[in-house]
Amino acid sequence: FHQDGIQAAIGPCVKVCHNQCILSPERSVSNYGKEKVSTEQLFERVDEWLSNFEVQMNEDRERIRCLKAKVITPVEMYAYIGLLTALRVSHDSSDKRLSSKVETYPLNQSQISIFTEDLLKLAEEKKKLTAWDIYNVATEIYKPGRTDIPAMIPQNGALAELMLSENLPEA
Secondary structure: OEOOEOEEEOOOEOOOOOOOEOOOHHHEEEOOOOOOOOHHHHHHHHHHHHHOHHHHHHHHHHHHHHHHHOEEOHHHHHHHHHHHHHHHHHHHOOOHHHHOOOOOOOOOHHHHHHHHHHHHHHHHHOOOEEHHHHHHHHHOOOOEOOEOHHHHHHHHHHHHHHHHOOOOOOO
16 A cells, blocks of 8 residues: 555565566556556455466466567567657657557656666677566566656556567557
């Protein structure tokens, strides 16, 4: 809980001081914001997650496997950096044609700068990058002091959705 209300999420590793791993926006719920639910509904959703825990963890393990198997070329790496910037700009645009297309951006502008530097450093160290590497570089930023606490879980869900899509979205 925090100043806006209560958030809950489930994933293979959901520790705010460590890398979060929330691999779908459907794996989170809150009693504030656009898709808010009542506090009672929030706890019902958590009960539902726990009753289907094994199924959900198997789904998440498969998502992780897919991310680890997806090799990212240098061109794709730069495309992801550009896409993250375009999503942020669209979200914050005063033009409703743009802002209406992006509900939550994975990273804000200062986070994109940190992400880009960290990703470029990782690309220097590793011979091949995977989508899992990119996901983990971004989730390193989802920590108190680096991300507003209310934004951590929604941004993580938006990132997972982006990284798990079959292809880079078309403009």
